[in-house]
Amino acid sequence: MQIIKLNVGDVLELKKTHPCGGKLFRVMRVGSEVRIVCESCGRDLVLDRIKLEKAIKSIRPVQD
Numbered sequence: 001m002q003i004i005k006l007n008v009g010d011v012l013e014l015k016k017t018h019p020c021g022g023k024l025f026r027v028m029r030v031g032s033e034v035r036i037v038c039e040s041c042g043r044d045l046v047l048d049r050i051k052l053e054k055a056i057k058s059i060r061p062v063q064d
Contacts, residue, residue: 004053006030009062011039014055018043023057 006012010027017023022040029035035046047055 003049004056004059006034006059007062011060011062012036012052012056013058013060015057016055 006027008027008030012025012027013023014025018025018038018040020038020041020043022038024039025036025045026039027034028037028044032049033046034049034052035044036052037044
């Protein structure tokens with residue numbers, strides 16, 4: 001299994017929706033645990049990297 005390259009600022013679309021109805025999350029911190037924030041409600045989540053990588057549907061890279 002290959003590690004997915006994530007950068008701070010990337011927007012992730014996950015397979016399942018957040019309870020608020022949003023599917024887009026912004027990456028705030030990357031490591032063995034990844035901190036993401038819901039774009040709809042602003043809720044902060046910390047997930048294990050392996051669990052998050054399985055839940056990613058698409059990645060929208062940060063625009064420079």
